[in-house]
Amino acid sequence: MKEEDAHCTSSWTRMLWAFIKRMLHFTVPPPPPTSKWLDGTGSNGNNAPPPTPAHVILKVHEHDEQSAAAPADETPPAALRTAPSCEEGGAGAQDGPSPPRSAAPPQTQPSAPRALAAAQPYVTRQYVIGGLTFEVDTRYAIKAVIGKGAYGLVCAADDTLAGVGHDENGGAEAQAAPSKVAVKKILDPFHDHTDSKRLLREVRLLRCLRHPNVLHLLDLMPPPTLSPDNWRDVYLVTRLFDTNLHRVIYSGQPLTDPHVQYILWQLFRALRYLHAGGVIHRDMKPTNLLLNRDCELALADFGLARYMPQLTERRSSMAINDEQPRGKSGQLTKYVVTRWYRAPELLVQNRKYDAKVDMWSVGCILAEVIGAKAIFPGKDSLHQLKIIVETMGTPAPSELAVIENEQAVNYIKSLKQKESSLNKTARQRLMSLYPKAEPALLDLLSQLLQFDPAKRPTAAEALAHPYLAAYRDAPEEDLPTPEIEMDFETASPTKEELRQLVFEEVLRYHPELQNTRV
Numbered sequence: 001m002k003e004e005d006a007h008c009t010s011s012w013t014r015m016l017w018a019f020i021k022r023m024l025h026f027t028v029p030p031p032p033p034t035s036k037w038l039d040g041t042g043s044n045g046n047n048a049p050p051p052t053p054a055h056v057i058l059k060v061h062e063h064d065e066q067s068a069a070a071p072a073d074e075t076p077p078a079a080l081r082t083a084p085s086c087e088e089g090g091a092g093a094q095d096g097p098s099p100p101r102s103a104a105p106p107q108t109q110p111s112a113p114r115a116l117a118a119a120q121p122y123v124t125r126q127y128v129i130g131g132l133t134f135e136v137d138t139r140y141a142i143k144a145v146i147g148k149g150a151y152g153l154v155c156a157a158d159d160t161l162a163g164v165g166h167d168e169n170g171g172a173e174a175q176a177a178p179s180k181v182a183v184k185k186i187l188d189p190f191h192d193h194t195d196s197k198r199l200l201r202e203v204r205l206l207r208c209l210r211h212p213n214v215l216h217l218l219d220l221m222p223p224p225t226l227s228p229d230n231w232r233d234v235y236l237v238t239r240l241f242d243t244n245l246h247r248v249i250y251s252g253q254p255l256t257d258p259h260v261q262y263i264l265w266q267l268f269r270a271l272r273y274l275h276a277g278g279v280i281h282r283d284m285k286p287t288n289l290l291l292n293r294d295c296e297l298a299l300a301d302f303g304l305a306r307y308m309p310q311l312t313e314r315r316s317s318m319a320i321n322d323e324q325p326r327g328k329s330g331q332l333t334k335y336v337v338t339r340w341y342r343a344p345e346l347l348v349q350n351r352k353y354d355a356k357v358d359m360w361s362v363g364c365i366l367a368e369v370i371g372a373k374a375i376f377p378g379k380d381s382l383h384q385l386k387i388i389v390e391t392m393g394t395p396a397p398s399e400l401a402v403i404e405n406e407q408a409v410n411y412i413k414s415l416k417q418k419e420s421s422l423n424k425t426a427r428q429r430l431m432s433l434y435p436k437a438e439p440a441l442l443d444l445l446s447q448l449l450q451f452d453p454a455k456r457p458t459a460a461e462a463l464a465h466p467y468l469a470a471y472r473d474a475p476e477e478d479l480p481t482p483e484i485e486m487d488f489e490t491a492s493p494t495k496e497e498l499r500q501l502v503f504e505e506v507l508r509y510h511p512e513l514q515n516t517r518v
Contacts, residue, residue, distance in 0.1 A: 122510075124224060129155060132185065136235055137221055140183055151195070152187045152233075156180065156240055180240040181218060188232045196498035198303040199234060200488060203505045205279065205302040206238070208484050211477070213270035215239065215290065215300040220506050226513055228503035238300075242293050245365070246286035255369055257438060258470075259295060263369075264444075264462075265471045266297040267362060271459035274299075275355040277482035278309045284361030285341045286368060304338075307486040308354070339384055340364060340374045344451055347381045348408035356453035359462070363448030370434045370441070382411065389415040391433070392426055392449060399452040426450070440467040 127134040130145040130153050140157040147154035162179035189195040206217035219237035245263070248255070255263075267289065274281060281288075283304040290298045343360035345353045367375035375391065378384025389395070389412060403409050424432075427446040434442065444467045450456045457465070464472070488501060507513055 122222070122226075122512075129153075132187075134183070134185055134235075135224055135233075136183060137219075140181065140237065142183065146182065151189070152185045154182055154184045157183045157237075178218075178239050182238050182240045184236045184238070186234045186236070189234055190231065190495060190499045190502075193495050193498070196495050196502070197488070197493075200498055200502050200505070201305060201486070202301070202303045203236070203502060204485055205305055205307075206236070207505065207508070208482050209274070209277075209279070209302075210482065211270055211273045211479060213266045213297050213299060214273065215298045220509050222506045222510050222513055223503075228499050231499060231503065234502065239298070241290035241296075241298060243291050244287050245289040245291060245297075245369070248291060249286055249369055249372055254372070257441070260366075260369060260441065261468055261470060262295050263289075263291075263297055264362075264366070265468050265474075267299065268459045268463045268468075269477065270297075270299045271355075271358055271362070272463065273477070273479060273482070275358070275459055277484060278307055279482070279484060280306045280308060280355050281358050281361075282306060283338055284358050284365065285338055286365055289365070307484050309484075339381065340377055342384070343453065344385065344388060345402065345453055347384055348403050348405045350402070350404050352404070354453065355458070356456045359448055359456045359459065360453070362462075363445055363456075366441075366445050366448065367430075367434075370437050370445070375433075385412060386415055388451075392429060392451065393424070395451040399455075402452055402454075438467070440465070443467070 123138045124135050125138045127136070127142040129142055130148065132153055134142050134153075134155065136142065136157075139159060139161045141160055143156045143158060145153060146156050157180075159179050159181050186199060189199040203217060203220060206215060210216065215238050217236060217238060221235040221237070223231040225231070271281070279302075281299065281302065281304075283301055284299075288299065288301040290300050339347075341361040341364045343353070343357040346357055364375055376384055376387045378387050385408075394415065395412065400409050400412060403412075425446075426449065427442055430442045430446055430449075431437075431439075437445075444462065444465045447455075447457050447465075448462070462468075488498070493501065
């Protein structure tokens with residue numbers, strides 16, 4: 001076949017899949033608002049085609065109208081807004097995910113929600129919701145609380161100017177920005193150096209990462225005074241998703257193999273992209289995997305992520321100083337929750353580790369999906385190691401050699417595995433835990449839960465596993481390696497300098513404020 005003929009055939013195939021996808025979305029009725037979690041419509045028959053978003057449907061509640069937002073008076077106009085281009089940090093993200101097999105590659109998502117041209121004034125409105133006051137741009141109509149955490153509150157909102165924006169040349173954008181967004185209020189992050197650094201890290205990564213299965217920052221609202229001085233609360237705007245994997249797991253209805261395969265395929269694609277760009281997530285857990293009804297996935301929460309450019313050059317471990325998030329009182333907070341998904345090399349406080357810590361976390365998440373409960377629910381780090389050894393068996397001497405802490409090595413050697421697990425391979429132990437799971441799925445799980453990180457697959461290798469064979473012919477993403485700007489990680493900036501750096505991120509979305517600063 002001639003090269004031009006092959007190109008035409010490929011283009012025709014992509015167009016055909018795009019048409020089929022649209023038709024399937026029209027023919028599959030949306031779940032009623034009263035439906036709760038999952039609809040097991042994903043077929044697993046031998047003659048069934050590979051799952052597409054139309055075959056794999058999640059049923060979720062509409063966002064509960066918790067603490068209905070009560071708008072207060074608007075503040076007077078203060079400045080004009082213009083639209084940042086993608087080069088300036090605008091959120092021209094990727095809209096995913098791609099359908100399987102011959103589906104078209106991911107298309108570029110419309111740019112971030114933006115105001116009209118510079119004639120539109122910047123005005124804020126206050127809402128009282130969830131016991132807190134939200135002061136946001138009037139383009140965002142706050143609707144309901146959808147999440148709470150140690151760092152603040154997340155609300156669903158309508159973007160009243162969705163679909164109105166400008167490209168980098170000042171022309172109208174052809175595609176509409178999302179009308180449903182999530183607004184995250186971070187309470188006074190600048191009071192603490194660690195929290196300030198975490199915020200800047202998350203903002204930088206959410207802006208720079210452009211992948212269909214990675215959450216992207218749409219807007220970073222300026223402070224009410226339009227100045228970094230005395231700036232307290234920070235508002236981030238991202239795309240709104242229907243639910244997260246944690247809620248789906250504990251909905252009481254099991255996920256089918258097509259669901260699991262489609263979720264894993266998207267997750268491994270996201271991690272392949274991150275790791276290729278030198279980014280380790282380090283906080284993988286079900287609540288950080290956002291999902292839509294069609295099973296579209298986005299990886300979120302990059303506050304604990306690390307940028308390691310060495311990963312793009314070689315696969316060896318790197319020395320990193322661990323930073324744990326702290327609450328307002330200075331006590332460790334999220335560590336208790338995320339411990340269940342932490343790799344052994346982190347539990348024993350190794351200073352050298354690499355992207356394989358994320359792959360262990362995926363194994364823990366996958367086991368939780370299969371069994372509807374956490375596989376290693378440790379009460380503390382020592383108990384966590386004890387459960388891992390009891391479940392997966394005592395590590396071999398060669399596996400213990402990767403542990404830098406001699407006390408940790410002695411502790412692990414003193415542990416005893418369950419008698420029912422003696423003389424069994426990791427895969428055999430997992431078969432006992434999950435007797436109804438597909439053999440190929442358990443094989444993948446056993447590879448992800450290897451004690452020695454060198455024995456775990458990379459994200460690219462996991463994508464080639466037989467369990468994901470339905471997606472083997474899916475088009476490659478052809479996305480550029482992300483350019484990450486994380487120089488502050490080694491520069492040791494002060495709290496005030498971090499505040500200024502975050503404000504400079506605001507200016508990427510609101511460049512008109514360059515001329516209004518006091």
